[in-house]
Amino acid sequence: MSSGHYLGLIHRYGHRMDISRSVEPVSLCEGNTPLIPAPRLAGAFGGGFELFLKYEGLNPTGSFKDRGMTTAITQAVADGAKAVICASTGNTAASAAAYAARAGLTCAVLVPDGKIALGKLAGAIAYGAHVIAIEGSFDDGLRMVREVADRSTIALVNSVNPARLQGQKTAAWEISEALGDAPDWLCLPVGNAGNISAYWLGFNEAFEAGDITKRPQVLGAQAAGAAPIVTGKRVDHPETAATAIRIGNPARWQQALDALKDSCGNIDSVTDEQIFDAYRLVARTEGVFCEPSSAAGLAGLKKAIENGVVKPEGKRFVAILTGHGLKDPDSAVLNAPAPLRIAADTDALLKALNV
Numbered sequence: 001m002s003s004g005h006y007l008g009l010i011h012r013y014g015h016r017m018d019i020s021r022s023v024e025p026v027s028l029c030e031g032n033t034p035l036i037p038a039p040r041l042a043g044a045f046g047g048g049f050e051l052f053l054k055y056e057g058l059n060p061t062g063s064f065k066d067r068g069m070t071t072a073i074t075q076a077v078a079d080g081a082k083a084v085i086c087a088s089t090g091n092t093a094a095s096a097a098a099y100a101a102r103a104g105l106t107c108a109v110l111v112p113d114g115k116i117a118l119g120k121l122a123g124a125i126a127y128g129a130h131v132i133a134i135e136g137s138f139d140d141g142l143r144m145v146r147e148v149a150d151r152s153t154i155a156l157v158n159s160v161n162p163a164r165l166q167g168q169k170t171a172a173w174e175i176s177e178a179l180g181d182a183p184d185w186l187c188l189p190v191g192n193a194g195n196i197s198a199y200w201l202g203f204n205e206a207f208e209a210g211d212i213t214k215r216p217q218v219l220g221a222q223a224a225g226a227a228p229i230v231t232g233k234r235v236d237h238p239e240t241a242a243t244a245i246r247i248g249n250p251a252r253w254q255q256a257l258d259a260l261k262d263s264c265g266n267i268d269s270v271t272d273e274q275i276f277d278a279y280r281l282v283a284r285t286e287g288v289f290c291e292p293s294s295a296a297g298l299a300g301l302k303k304a305i306e307n308g309v310v311k312p313e314g315k316r317f318v319a320i321l322t323g324h325g326l327k328d329p330d331s332a333v334l335n336a337p338a339p340l341r342i343a344a345d346t347d348a349l350l351k352a353l354n355v
């Protein structure tokens with residue numbers, strides 16, 4: 001008897017994934033995230049079009065990385081691995097740690113010292129990973145863990161691992177199913193470029209299967225201080241407060257270029273100021289709290305509309321909100337005025353409320 005109980009991505013889509021099916025899926029019931037209509041935000045961007053937010057922050061560890069980790073850790077178990085490793089700007093670390101814990105594997109994560117948001121570090125620690133802070137960038141960490149994986153039996157679970165994309169491509173299918181077809185445009189932040197590659201793979205497979213009648217144009221956004229794909233030059237010292245996309249040498253650079261070209265899309269850079277404006281705006285207009293990096297896609301959309309790269313009238317847009325705002329509480333609190341403090345007294349409250 002089949003029940004309606006949702007059991008995660010491999011359970012739902014495993015027959016369309018190029019991964020081993022020889023072991024039980026390692027799952028936290030990831031995926032199946034909401035696609036939230038955002039009419040007020042669309043209005044703030046000038047209106048005349050439809051906008052939806054794919055709220056990936058509602059995955060079990062708070063980011064889309066869980067989509068790729070269910071497949072990467074399941075494949076690692078099938079391959080007989082006893083330990084996994086990754087370099088991370090934070091979310092991959094938290095996700096790898098959680099799925100490794102669930103599978104009973106040892107997990108080590110390399111993070112750039114001092115450049116990881118508190119909620120991500122907290123997750124990796126809570127799930128019992130060996131957290132190693134390196135005096136270097138994500139790119140340095142990725143080089144190191146690739147070499148370790150080559151020289152040992154430890155499995156690498158960064159998005160250079162093809163099993164990651166097999167899980168992450170499912171978000172394209174969820175969007176297509178929810179809307180009945182692909183959107184006209186897909187907006188998302190680009191760091192190591194695993195996600196943009198996975199979406200493009202997913203939309204292509206859905207198109208070839210006849211599930212959708214068109215593929216979206218892809219609109220990527222990088223932070224101005226970490227925009228190698230935009231400038232065509234590797235960035236040796238990437239800098240941005242959007243730490244999840246603080247990456248100077250994306251592993252899937254060429255695949256991102258292919259997705260942009262094949263989809264007649266575009267990629268541009270956005271300043272940290274533009275990212276934080278979008279970050280505040282989506283929370284205040286729609287009640288959806290994402291982390292700063294996630295808002296880069298929205299900042300990119302705003303910029304593309306303003307400079308005429310995108311003609312939005314009558315079109316349908318989906319913006320991927322890659323991670324939850326609570327992952328990075330400092331970004332919300334430290335740049336904002338402190339809450340008003342008053343005595344525990346109703347008259348003081350009435351005065352404060354100006355009534």
Ligand SMILES: *Cc1c(COP(=O)(O)O)cnc(C)c1O
Binds near residue numbers: 063191323
């Ligand atoms: C990993 C991550 C990104 C970047 O995704 P890539 O696949 O590296 O391009 C963007 N936002 C958040 C919140 C992330 O965790």
